[in-house]
Amino acid sequence: MSITDQDTTPAYKRIMSAIQQQIDFGELKPGHAVTSERELAKIHGVSLMTARHALAGLEREGMVERRRGSGTFVAPPKIHFNKLMSYTEQMAGRSLSVRTRLLSMKVIGDAPEIAAHLLLPSTYRLLRFERLRLAGNEPFALETCYLPAEEFSTLSRDRLERGSLFSVLENDYGVKLSHADEEVDATAADPRLARTFGVPHGFPLLRIREVIYSAQSRPFLYVLGLYRADRHTLHIRRFR
Amino acid sequence: MSITDQDTTPAYKRIMSAIQQQIDFGELKPGHAVTSERELAKIHGVSLMTARHALAGLEREGMVERRRGSGTFVAPPKIHFNKLMSYTEQMAGRSLSVRTRLLSMKVIGDAPEIAAHLLLPSTYRLLRFERLRLAGNEPFALETCYLPAEEFSTLSRDRLERGSLFSVLENDYGVKLSHADEEVDATAADPRLARTFGVPHGFPLLRIREVIYSAQSRPFLYVLGLYRADRHTLHIRRFR
DNA sequence: AAGTGGTCTAGACCACGGC
């Protein structure tokens, strides 16, 4: 950030970024005291209220804890509960070798229920593809994705097998992901699924139906996921 | 927060409560404009920053939306995603007649795994009780709860069958509930469960194991829930 | 142009924690 920059960024956001960097770069570790309000005000040449605003923002994001009479401290690294993450992202932290195999990919026009979930006319053309997730050589998840075909017609098989769907959507298509609503229940493996997963007919599976919304609150991706219950557990945190 | 505790309550909290009441009492409905910052400041005799603080707090709670240049508006009623609620509370909004039958209740001392979840010694005495949830006359959920026996020795069968466990804990024992971590997977009904639910052996069930924490981040309640997958869906919202 | 929320100042007093 140079002096010539016409810096329109609010002061409190700049202070937030500065502290965030200290944490990211490891200068401040969990438990360490963060520069106090009064010091921040002096250092950055702002009023106390502005320095407060910065710390309050970081607290809301869960980066720091504030203790009256004591100070502001870097919060312990949080497990990212209830975060919308792609499979690739979820696995990144766990050093598990997971492969993806693209089973099918085609444009369909007869999925009225799914079109309805995406707020599209019932005969709207959708791009559907199935991906099998394998740990080692053992399949443990089958995910079927549905996207509006027109918008994402340039999606290639290659990209889907290689990287994360989320990163393709965010980087190549500029989609801003906002949130997802999931419906979770249980089902039993029918003959086809039993064959796919290599489990007995009737084997319990976790079923997750998911509508993913863009930043404009527009639903644009529907995912039906089926997971071997013995190899997959869903973690949720609920707050009172 | 009541009107009688004006003495020590911060002004911004009083203003928040006042607006919250307007919403609760139906004077302000979703979409309606909330009193502006400047008006609130005049009305309550506080500075602009304090009025701002109140509206910012309500925004953080999701009660209002703020639109620059336009105003502050009552937010549409939010679906309570990812909220820690008792079964009774969940059903309250749905006009479903749900009954609870207490199947068993006893103190046990040989549940080391569950004691571990509650950060207690492996032979610690736990109060265990099973509750069957019925819609109409049809059972659709079986919940087994574990509590430290000493603290909750006065819990009566009567209270458990009558009201919500949460309300008993919060009102009678003064427990402040904070959050819960859940593990969700699927399983198949064994003979006993099949008989309990009146479903075939092997029927898919949703299984939720839940550790509930008090405000001091102390785990104090473990719940194992089994749900007929065809009568029960879990809803989750995830954010990016 | 009038009204709104967003940012910010330069102070103030209080309640609390640790020394």
Place this chain on the structure above:
DNA sequence: CCGTGGTCTAGACCACTTC
């Protein structure tokens, strides 16, 4: 005791929306 965060004042200017 001193430093901390929590609350608050009485203004100010800006950016934005609506009319």
